Amino acid sequence: MxxxxxxxxxxxxxxxxxxxxxxxxxxxxxxxxxxPARLAMVLPGHGAVDIAPYLERADMGHGARMVEQVCGGCHALKAGAGDGAGPNLFGVVGRPIASAPGYAYSDALRHSAAGRTWTEQTLSDWLSSPDRFAPGTRMSLNGLTDPALRADIIAYLRTLRQPPD
Ligand code: HEC
Known part of the structure; x- marks a missing residue:
């Protein structure tokens, strides 16, 4: 050029x-x-993810394996099996937060319970960050950040209940 x-x-x-x-x-x-300086819409539980759509495609078998590996060391999963480091998780879905008879919950979890129940959504919020849900809780689990994994786990927890007569 x-x-x-x-x-x-x-x-x-x-x-x-x-x-x-x-x-x-x-x-x-x-x-x-x-x-916007702030997000316009904050879902219950600190801007948490709505878990419902993930539950629709949850993989319960994967959830079962994960619960045994990740939670089973601290939590019993069978009816009447007593408590481990954490309370028995049999029947946890639908149960009021911090209500397993005989288990000594931390003040942190009891205070944050505030009359609420373990639903799919509160379980998802809890598992995404136990310490944000109940600051000072004794459950030392790093949050499970993947909503699909939380949904798999919750889908399995739902099955831990007495079959209807
Ligand atoms: C290192 C031990 C440990 C592990 C691992 C653990 N937890 Fe926990 N969990 C606890 C303890 C301790 C508490 C009681 C917390 C408190 O009182 O602050 C608890 C409480 C809970 C509660 C509240 C139950 C109630 O009766 O209100 C749920 C639900 C729960 N854990 C689910 C899980 C799930 C699901 C997993 C696996 C993904 C898991 N935890 C892994 C120790 C553990």
């Missing part, structure tokens, strides 16, 4: 940068910066 060719390229570059900058300026003027 000769000198004039280079010149034309340079002019084209300068012009297009100018046009882009101008367009940006106009766009900024027309469209205000609307990123």
């Amino acid at each position: 000769d000198g004039r060719g280079l010149n034309r390229v340079a002019v084209a570059v300068v012009l297009s940068v100018g046009v882009m900058a101008g367009a940006y300026g106009v766009a900024r003027g027309l469209v205000p910066d609307t990123t």
Whole structure:
């Protein structure tokens, strides 16, 4: 390319940068910066994920294996099996929070219970971060951040109940 060719390229570059900058300026003027300081909608439990859609495609068999591996060391899962480091999880879905008879819950969990029940959603919020759900809880489990994994686990926990007569 000769000198004039280079010149034309340079002019084209300068012009297009100018046009882009101008367009940006106009766009900024027309469209205000609307990123909200706070999210408009916060679901129950500290902006938690709605677990219902994940439950629809939950893998209960995977949940069963995970519960045995991850939770089974601290929690009994069979009716009448007593408590381990944590309370027995048989029948936990639908049970008021911190209500297993005879288990000495931390004040942290008892206070955060506030008359609430273990539903699929409260279980999901709890498992995503026990310490955020009940600051100071004795359940030392790092949160399970994957909602699909929480759904698998909760789908299995739902089966830990007396079959209806
Ligand atoms: C290291 C031991 C440990 C592990 C692992 C553990 N937990 Fe716990 N869990 C506890 C303890 C201790 C408590 C009682 C917490 C308190 O009183 O603050 C508890 C409480 C709970 C409760 C509340 C029950 C109630 O009666 O209110 C649920 C639900 C629960 N755990 C589910 C699980 C699940 C599901 C897993 C596996 C993903 C799991 N935990 C893994 C120790 C553990």
